[in-house]
Amino acid sequence: MSGMRMSPNLALNQLVAERQAAGEPIVHLGFGESRLPAFAPLVERLAAGARRNAYGPVAGSPGVRAAVAGYFDRRRLPTGPDQIVVAPGSKPLLMAVGLTVPGDLLLPRPAWNTYAPQARLAGKHPIAVPIPEECGGVPDPALLREHIRAARTLGHDPRVMVLTLPDNPTGTLAPPAMIRELCAIAEEEDLLIVSDEIYRDVVHDPDTPYLSPAEVAPDRTVVCTGLSKSLALGGWRIGAARFPAGPWGEWIRSGVASVASEIWSTLPGPMQEVAEYAFGEPEEIRERLRVSARLHGAVAREVHRIVVGAGARCRPPTGAFYVYPDFEPVREELDKHDVTDSASLSRRMLDLGAAVLAGHLLGDEPGALRFKCATSMLYGENAEQQEMSLAAENPVALPHVRSVLDRIEASFQRLL
Amino acid sequence: MSGMRMSPNLALNQLVAERQAAGEPIVHLGFGESRLPAFAPLVERLAAGARRNAYGPVAGSPGVRAAVAGYFDRRRLPTGPDQIVVAPGSKPLLMAVGLTVPGDLLLPRPAWNTYAPQARLAGKHPIAVPIPEECGGVPDPALLREHIRAARTLGHDPRVMVLTLPDNPTGTLAPPAMIRELCAIAEEEDLLIVSDEIYRDVVHDPDTPYLSPAEVAPDRTVVCTGLSKSLALGGWRIGAARFPAGPWGEWIRSGVASVASEIWSTLPGPMQEVAEYAFGEPEEIRERLRVSARLHGAVAREVHRIVVGAGARCRPPTGAFYVYPDFEPVREELDKHDVTDSASLSRRMLDLGAAVLAGHLLGDEPGALRFKCATSMLYGENAEQQEMSLAAENPVALPHVRSVLDRIEASFQRLL
Structure with a gap:
C-alpha cells in the first residue's frame, strides 16, 4: 500500500x-458530523440491546434486516430482508462491495474523500469524472462515456459507478432526469451502480423529487445508507446496504457477507437493536x-x-x-x-x-x-x-x- | 475475488x-463463542457511553488508549497510549495490518479460519507451516526455515508470521522456549510477528508461564487482543492492537490508522467507554x-x-x-x-x-x-x-x- x-x-x-x-x-x-445529541429513544434501545453480547448472524438478525427492508419499501424500493446487510457503518459495506466486484471505479469529481482510497485498497483504479454544472454527486452524463472510453484506452476496466444522493461535498441532489440518463449509460456500459444514499433523509425540502437509481436500474444498483448523518449517530457506527434481487445482486450480497465475515463479523448486537428500532421509523x-x-x-x-x-x-x-x-x-x-x-x-x-x-x-x-x-x-x-x-x-x-x-x-x- | x-x-x-x-x-x-451473559458492570458502561455519538479519534480516545496501554504494562510490555489502536474487533485490525505491511503470510497449520482469507483479500499468499507435536498456534520451528526457503523458491515473499497464543483451534499454549526460538528465526529472516493474544486471559492455570513474542522481539511484534473471548463480548465487537515502539512500529501503526479511517472510522463510542473500563481491569x-x-x-x-x-x-x-x-x-x-x-x-x-x-x-x-x-x-x-x-x-x-x-x-x- x-x-x-x-x-x-x-x-x-x-x-x-x-x-x-x-x-x-x-x-x-x-x-461532516451532525453534531446533535443522540435522540433519547435511541439511547434507550442501545441499553436494551446490551444483552446481545453473542455473535449474531453476519448480515444482521432477521429483525433488523426486516426493518431495513421496510425502510426501503417505504421509499418505492420493494425489498426482502434477504437483500439487506447491516454493518458498523456504511464505509465497511462500500469497501466490501469494492472487494467483491471486479473492475475499476468511476466516481464524481469532487467526491467524498473515502471512495478513492477504498478503491485503491481493493486494487481498483479510481476514475474521476467531473460533476455537471447543475449538481454534484454524479459524473456529468455529457462526459461520462468519453471518460469510460479514455479509461479503457489506458487499460483500465470501469465496471462500477458511485453516485452520492444527496451529495457530499456539494450539498446538492441530482434531479430525476439526470439519474435516468446515468442509469441508461450504466445499462449500455454494463456498470454496477453504487448509490450512496446516506443523506437521503437529509433532503431539506420534503417536496424535492427524489429518484434512486435502484428504481430505474434495479438489477444493477446497490444502495448504501446509515444512521450517522440523519440521526446524528456517527460515533455509533450503524450502516446498511440493499442489494438487487436476482442472481447478480445475490452474488454481490453473498460476496459482501463473505468479506464481512472475515473483516468485521457483524454489526454489534446493541447497535442492531438500535438499527431495528430506527429503520422501523416510528412516528x-x-x-x-x-x-x-x-x-x-x-x-x-x-x-x-x-x-x-x-x-x-x-x-x-x-x-x-x-x-x-x-x-x-x-x-x-x-x-x-x-x-x-x-x-x-x-x-x-x-x-x-x-x-x-x-x-x-x-x-x-x-x-x-x-x-x-x-x-x-x-x-x-x-x-x-x-x-x-x-x-x-x-x-x-x-x-x-x-x-x-x-x-x-x-x-x-x-x-x- | x-x-x-x-x-x-x-x-x-x-x-x-x-x-x-x-x-x-x-x-x-x-x-468459538464464550456463551456467557454480559457482565453487569460492562452493561452499565455501555449505557453510560451512549452519549458518545460523535465520531471520536480514529485510533480511539486518549482514555481508552491509556487503559489498553496499562493492560499491556501489567503484562511485562511497557506501552505508551500512542502505540494503541482500538477497533470493532481484532479482525479489522488484523486485516489492516495485512493491508499495510507488504509480503506474504506464514501461518500455523491448522490455524483460525480467518487468517488465510484475510491474507488473500489483502493480496497476500498464505503459507501454512505444520504445527509442532507439542502445541498449536505456531509454525513448527524445526520446519519453519525450510518452508520459508521453499516459498521463496516458488516466488513468494514471506514477511509476516502469525502466532496464536493460546491457540485457536488446538487450545494449547506454545511454551516460552519455543517462542524464543521463533523470535530468533523472525530476526534472521526479517519477519514481522503478529501475535494474536485474544485468548491470553483464558489461560486455564494462572501459573502457566506466558511469554509474548513482544517481550523477546519488541521491535518486530504487533500484538492483537480483544474482549470477545475473555469477557464473552463477541457480539459487542471490541478489539485492540499494540504496535512496536520505534520507527517501524510507528510506520505500521499509522498505516493501520489510515486503513481504519477508510474502512471503519472508529470503534463505536459506547464500546470505547466499555473498553476503557474493562482494559483498566478493576478488581x-x-x-x-x-x-x-x-x-x-x-x-x-x-x-x-x-x-x-x-x-x-x-x-x-x-x-x-x-x-x-x-x-x-x-x-x-x-x-x-x-x-x-x-x-x-x-x-x-x-x-x-x-x-x-x-x-x-x-x-x-x-x-x-x-x-x-x-x-x-x-x-x-x-x-x-x-x-x-x-x-x-x-x-x-x-x-x-x-x-x-x-x-x-x-x-x-x-x-x-
Whole structure:
C-alpha cells in the first residue's frame, strides 16, 4: 500500500480538536458530523440491546434486516430482508462491495474523500469524472462515456459507478432526469451502480423529487445508507446496504457477507437493536428526521449566503449539510494574498479562523479555488442548545447559532 | 475475488442455529463463542457511553488508549497510549495490518479460519507451516526455515508470521522456549510477528508461564487482543492492537490508522467507554476473568477426556476453549462407516448430534481425521445457569453442564 495517510476529513477533525483544546477560536467547517445529541429513544434501545453480547448472524438478525427492508419499501424500493446487510457503518459495506466486484471505479469529481482510497485498497483504479454544472454527486452524463472510453484506452476496466444522493461535498441532489440518463449509460456500459444514499433523509425540502437509481436500474444498483448523518449517530457506527434481487445482486450480497465475515463479523448486537428500532421509523423517529433536515437546511442556506456574499459562486444546497464554494470569480484578489490553489485557500481560511476541507483532498483540481464547508457543527456548544436548534422553526435566529454564523461571516469578509 | 464463501465457523453457526430452531437436538461444538451473559458492570458502561455519538479519534480516545496501554504494562510490555489502536474487533485490525505491511503470510497449520482469507483479500499468499507435536498456534520451528526457503523458491515473499497464543483451534499454549526460538528465526529472516493474544486471559492455570513474542522481539511484534473471548463480548465487537515502539512500529501503526479511517472510522463510542473500563481491569473485572478461565478450562478438559476415550489422540487443552482431536488411531474403524477424511468425519459427527468444525476448514490436511471442538457454549441454556457455571468451583458437576457433557459423550461413543 503506498501513500498511506489518514482520511483527510478525520485528520482535519483531530487537528481542529487539538487546536480548539489549546484555546484557538476556530470554527469547524471541515467535518461532516451532525453534531446533535443522540435522540433519547435511541439511547434507550442501545441499553436494551446490551444483552446481545453473542455473535449474531453476519448480515444482521432477521429483525433488523426486516426493518431495513421496510425502510426501503417505504421509499418505492420493494425489498426482502434477504437483500439487506447491516454493518458498523456504511464505509465497511462500500469497501466490501469494492472487494467483491471486479473492475475499476468511476466516481464524481469532487467526491467524498473515502471512495478513492477504498478503491485503491481493493486494487481498483479510481476514475474521476467531473460533476455537471447543475449538481454534484454524479459524473456529468455529457462526459461520462468519453471518460469510460479514455479509461479503457489506458487499460483500465470501469465496471462500477458511485453516485452520492444527496451529495457530499456539494450539498446538492441530482434531479430525476439526470439519474435516468446515468442509469441508461450504466445499462449500455454494463456498470454496477453504487448509490450512496446516506443523506437521503437529509433532503431539506420534503417536496424535492427524489429518484434512486435502484428504481430505474434495479438489477444493477446497490444502495448504501446509515444512521450517522440523519440521526446524528456517527460515533455509533450503524450502516446498511440493499442489494438487487436476482442472481447478480445475490452474488454481490453473498460476496459482501463473505468479506464481512472475515473483516468485521457483524454489526454489534446493541447497535442492531438500535438499527431495528430506527429503520422501523416510528412516528417519533420520523419527526426527529423532519426537524433535523429542517435545521440542516436552514444553516446550510445561511452559509451559502455568506460564501456567495464573499465573492464565490456556489450551488445552492438542497440536501445533506455542505456547501462547496468556488472562488474562481475572485481569483485575482486572492492572488494578492498568495492564494492560488485549493491548498493555499484552505490554509488562509484556517488562518482566518475557519477550518474547511480543501477541494483537492476530495479529488478536485488542485488549482481550483474550491473547498467544502460542512455546516453541521454550528448548532450549539452543548446538548441543550442543540436541542433548541432542532426545535426552532427558524434556528438561524437563535443567538447561539447566529453568533457562530456571524463569526463565519467575519472570517469570509476578511478573505479578500 | 475468487472462491468467496462465508467464514466457515460463522456459516456453521448459522446452520446450527437454524437446525436447533427447527427442533434438532444438536450440541454445538463448532463455534468459538464464550456463551456467557454480559457482565453487569460492562452493561452499565455501555449505557453510560451512549452519549458518545460523535465520531471520536480514529485510533480511539486518549482514555481508552491509556487503559489498553496499562493492560499491556501489567503484562511485562511497557506501552505508551500512542502505540494503541482500538477497533470493532481484532479482525479489522488484523486485516489492516495485512493491508499495510507488504509480503506474504506464514501461518500455523491448522490455524483460525480467518487468517488465510484475510491474507488473500489483502493480496497476500498464505503459507501454512505444520504445527509442532507439542502445541498449536505456531509454525513448527524445526520446519519453519525450510518452508520459508521453499516459498521463496516458488516466488513468494514471506514477511509476516502469525502466532496464536493460546491457540485457536488446538487450545494449547506454545511454551516460552519455543517462542524464543521463533523470535530468533523472525530476526534472521526479517519477519514481522503478529501475535494474536485474544485468548491470553483464558489461560486455564494462572501459573502457566506466558511469554509474548513482544517481550523477546519488541521491535518486530504487533500484538492483537480483544474482549470477545475473555469477557464473552463477541457480539459487542471490541478489539485492540499494540504496535512496536520505534520507527517501524510507528510506520505500521499509522498505516493501520489510515486503513481504519477508510474502512471503519472508529470503534463505536459506547464500546470505547466499555473498553476503557474493562482494559483498566478493576478488581471485579480481574475476578470475572479468573472465574471465566476456570470454567473454560474445566469444561475443555472434560471434552478432552471424552475425545480421548473415543479413541482420539489429542493435546491436553491449557488455554482458550477448544480441543482438536485426531482420530488417526481409529482410522480403520472409521473407514467402516465411510469416514475417510475430515469432511466425512465432521458430517458423521453432525449426524451423531454434535456440530464440529472440520480440520480442513482450518487449513489442515483434508485427509486427516481431525476437527475442532469449541467447548464454550456448554455452560447453560440461560443467563442464570451460565452464572451458576461461572460461580461453581467444579462446574462440570452441575447437572445442567453434566447433562450436555453426557450427550456429547454419547455422541462420541457411537462414532466407531
